[in-house]
Amino acid sequence: MATLKVPSHVPSPSEDAEQLQKAFSGWGTNEQLIIDILAHRNAAQRNSIRKAYHEAYGEDLLKCLEKELTRDFERIVLLFTMDPAERDAYLAKEATKNSSIHLVLMEIACARSSYALLDVKKAYHARYKKSLEEDVAHHTSGDYRKLLVPLVSTFRYEGEESDMSLAKSEAKILHEKISDKQYGDEELIRILTTRSKAQLNATLSHYNNSFGSPINKDLKADPSDQFLKLLRSAIKCLTTSEKYFEKVLRQALGKSGTDEWALTRVVATRAEVDMVRIKEAYQRRNSVPLDKAIAGDTSGDYEKMLLALIGAGDV
Amino acid sequence: MATLKVPSHVPSPSEDAEQLQKAFSGWGTNEQLIIDILAHRNAAQRNSIRKAYHEAYGEDLLKCLEKELTRDFERIVLLFTMDPAERDAYLAKEATKNSSIHLVLMEIACARSSYALLDVKKAYHARYKKSLEEDVAHHTSGDYRKLLVPLVSTFRYEGEESDMSLAKSEAKILHEKISDKQYGDEELIRILTTRSKAQLNATLSHYNNSFGSPINKDLKADPSDQFLKLLRSAIKCLTTSEKYFEKVLRQALGKSGTDEWALTRVVATRAEVDMVRIKEAYQRRNSVPLDKAIAGDTSGDYEKMLLALIGAGDV
Structure with a gap:
């Protein structure tokens, strides 16, 4: 919503x-x-x-x-005014130029529908005369490449069906690889990057029920490992994207100063999609309405634009 | 044509x-x-x-x-009657069930346009309630998986542009990896599976000019290696598909008996695409018209259907 x-x-x-x-x-x-x-x-x-x-x-x-x-107001107005596919293509291009922002590529690959991601790829072809896949593959390496290239490439099935015996066998594979700390393992990556969201939900429920803790808890073994952080974010984004974006906003509005770049991106990309749910998640988690948190951390026209986009004043 | x-x-x-x-x-x-x-x-x-x-x-x-x-006549009529995207989805599904036919997946990935491949993926979703990518990834392994999954996944850019400095640097990478016999290397596979056909043509011309022999000659180091054979076929399919299909037909109609399965597939999938060029390539290479070769190796209604589809009697 x-x-x-x-x-x-x-x-x-x-x-x-x-x-x-x-x-x-x-x-x-x-x-x-x-x-x-x-x-x-x-x-x-x-x-x-x-x-x-x-x-x-x-x-x-x-x-x-x-x-x-100028500045933050310019960026939010420009990003929001763009067509969603064009905007994602633009954000992805920025991200490939700056390999520290793997997160944005992951978001575009995981939080869009298959058809929306396809539109991003068409917009990328039209604007940059290249494929998104070749730029991501060219500008990444190691485990990041192994994860991000199939994430942006796969045209995931979007049906609601799930296969319980597959969920069982693949939950087991995931648990084995994670127990062995093989986070870049090709089977683990195959499952996360190719299965439908419905199938992944079934697999991860089974994981939780059979092995006694949610996968993202087991993936916290080394909290400082950046690749593990990306993996956890991808899983969250694929299964409960409103919680993922709530966390991005929470961190962007955190005590250590405002991250306008993240705040702008989330508001510009989600206002027309699921910002209602993200606001609900934010309120639940922080006991403060998102409007109030944004008003406290920003000012001027930038603040006004953000509040307009998140429908400030609505309950 | x-x-x-x-x-x-x-x-x-x-x-x-x-x-x-x-x-x-x-x-x-x-x-x-x-x-x-x-x-x-x-x-x-x-x-x-x-x-x-x-x-x-x-x-x-x-x-x-x-x-x-019944039999071969049934198969060619059924395959040809299907919609092209539905037919490819069907052939791909057969191929994932029988991992010895990696070749068919490669053909569908390399010899179709990006938009035709996308239609195959949509038909696959509709018919099998899964993605082509997940089935290919699930049913392959080792170097085959490393090559085939990105081949079927990438939505390649189809423009005619090519970047000469990129062609130069990537020809060098390909040559280094091949010289070291690292045929499953991730850089080699990245280049072949993500670059546009125009860019690949530029890179492979540069390879030939700079290193003194065509890439496919260098990839013949071990003629019995099945993965190398698939790699050569993919390169041929991406750059000169009519020559690739001419060779499949030549082998299907070879002295060691007829391979009806391959003959049927190539005729059913190419009659509406580029069979004119394939026939020309066949005539040039074998000094015999394709019509005559097919008439010599097949009979009955199956022969009649094949000849009708390749426009027998035309020059």
Whole structure:
């Protein structure tokens, strides 16, 4: 469930484009007008506005926003305005250039549906004249490559079926490999990267029931191991993505300073998807509404845009 | 270029369905009528006939063909009548059950366009309630798995661009690994399984120019090694698929008896794609037209169906 709020009467794309053009003109920029429009239009509507803007003014709306805005506010407006597939392709490209952000590639591979991931790959082809797979494979190595390449490559089955005997046999394989600390083992990676989410849920339930603890607990053997952390995140993202994103937000809004980069990414990518559930998970875990936590850690137009996207004021 | 010949006037799908139903009725089966219809309709037309047949008679045309026909003739008619993506899904499923036929998985991964391979994956989901990737990963092992899983998984970029400096650096990597006999090396496999066909062509030309022999010659170090054979076939399939299929046909029609299984597969899968080029390659290599070779090795309705599909009588 999305937190994005679209008004019951939406102006035409060319009216919105005209308003945005006005927001850029004259003395200073009218940030509030930009928020009022772009934070309250769905992906299809934003695409139509970009098209109308280009037709009317001969310029790319994203380029104009880039010129007019700065810093965190610029980034959240730009990311959110992009089409979701284009946005993921862009985030993935950034991630391949900076191999420390394996997490973003994992998120795009695990928290999108098979068809949404396919759209990301098509957008990647169109924009970068390469495949997502070749860039990920080229820019990663070792266990990270072994995990991330199949994660971004597989077109997972999305049906609800699960095979209990398979769940049993594969839970056993996972338990053996984890007990032997073979975290980069090819069977372990095969199971996590190719099985459907329904099948993985069945396998991991079986794991918990048969071996007495959840897989992610067993994967905490060495809390400082970054690959193990990625593996746990991937499992969480595949099985209970709202809890994964709750944790990213919790850490981003943590005591050791705000991580605007993560906050922006999660809000921009989930506002139209499952932010309602993420907010619920956040409230449950932290006993504070997400709105309040964000308002406490951010300010100005950036704060306003974030709060608009997460539907602040809703219960 | 396809060899499939569709008449200038095509009856309506329901007329075709009615004729087929007649071919199944009465004393014996009218095989010639089946050939006259099904070997001369394109994939969209065959799909419409199946739909019309189901509407008129409440039965699946494929099931009826299965009941009426036998042996090699049955197999070629069934395979050809299927939708191309459904047929590939079916062939791939057969291949995962019989791990000796890695070749078929490789063919489907390498000789189809990215979008055709995607359609195969969608057909696989629909028919088998699983992903192609998970079945391939589950049913293969060792170097075969290392090669085949990314081959079937990657959504390759299909543009014509190639990057010469990348071609140079990756030709060098390939040469080093092959010189060291590291045929299952992950860098070698990464390059072959993720780069676009245009990029691979550039890399392999560079290989040939810089190191004095084509890559497939260097991969012949041990002619009895089955994995090396698969690697050479994949490279051929990715870069000059008509030569690859010419060789499969040459071996299928070879002196040591006919391999109907391979002959049927190649004719059924290529008649609508590039059989014109395959026939040209066959004539060049064997100084005998493919029609003549097939007529010499096969007989009866099976022969008639094969010859109809490869457009026998055309030059």
